[in-house]
Amino acid sequence: MSITIRLFASLREQLGTECCQAEPDAVSNVEEAWRAVAGDSPQGENVLVAVNMEYVKPGAAVKDGDEVAFFPPVTGG
Amino acid sequence: MSITIRLFASLREQLGTECCQAEPDAVSNVEEAWRAVAGDSPQGENVLVAVNMEYVKPGAAVKDGDEVAFFPPVTGG
């Protein structure tokens, strides 16, 4: 298995990718997931993070098979 | 001319009338209008009063040509 990392909206455009896979060996929390997809780019204060479609706090753990998503503040409705 | 006195809903049923005319000589305020239509029956605390379709306070003046209405608390909507 592996970890799926997804990006949405402006973040997807800025980083030029919408989905990538990471090895569970290299990614054990959301910060490591961010670096796996964004390298040294700072995450930015307003970025929201979900693991398996639930919002999580900074530092949340990530395990093999998880889907991690990063996105800007939501603007629906 | 004369003063028109109207009653609505439960008040209309209790007093057995919906409309009557009163002489302006006998009615110069809403209390006198009440007595003209209800005699000695007490007005009751919750009764609302309108003169020319605007709510008025107890003691409000009534003049020739006015329409005075008495009714229970409203229950629309």
Next chain:
Amino acid sequence: MKIEIRDQPFDPWQELSSYQQTGSTAASSYGATALFVGTMRDFNEGDRVHGMTLEHYPGMTEKHLEAICHNAIDRCNLLDALVIHRVGPIEPGEPIVLVAVWSAHRAAAFDACRLIMDDLKSRAPFWKKEELDEGKVRWVDHNT
């Protein structure tokens, strides 16, 4: 703005559809529509209610509904408002009142719709008489 007293059943969705098609509000400018529909229930204060008759004070009703809507339009910066209220005999399940408001912003629309309903319930001269079991009738004595 439209205020209407109806003595026949109405379909709120059909009314809204028709009203918006009149172009009373520019479709792309309003942003937010909030609305409330009050429907006759078949239960009140623990009793089965089979039907109801709504009495009103013709003239004063329209005058106060207009004042209530103008107040909401001014206070909440509304673009438009629509109120339809039934009178006469009503069956359970039938709509009694429809209040719809149009605004540029969501908060204003919610506030205005609630304000109109609260004012209507406390000030507009309507009275409900309920038909209960065994032919008994009862005037509703206060609004909740």
Next chain:
Amino acid sequence: MKIEIRDQPFDPWQELSSYQQTGSTAASSYGATALFVGTMRDFNEGDRVHGMTLEHYPGMTEKHLEAICHNAIDRCNLLDALVIHRVGPIEPGEPIVLVAVWSAHRAAAFDACRLIMDDLKSRAPFWKKEELDEGKVRWVDHNT
């Protein structure tokens, strides 16, 4: 309860009419219906907006809208709730979102409708990209 993500324009009044005809709520028991329709405006932050694209996070959107509705149903003692939200390209004047709730009481219906809209605006993963004059595009960066 119904939650739906739509990639085509919808008519809120038609949707409400159809939904109520399914008999999802007993017509004579609910008493109060409150609803909100959010429509695309042709102006935002001082700029003319010619169109918009709504992106979402499939799966998470539905999951969160369901959680938001269940929360409102529990907290406000609702009988039923309906949410329809557009995604994809949208033209000015088209409805973006419809939230409708059914309750025995007016206050609960108003509270729940507002609660669902507030939660949806702050938590449901949707993002708007606006098309401005001269082909410029702009992500909306916060909700009001």
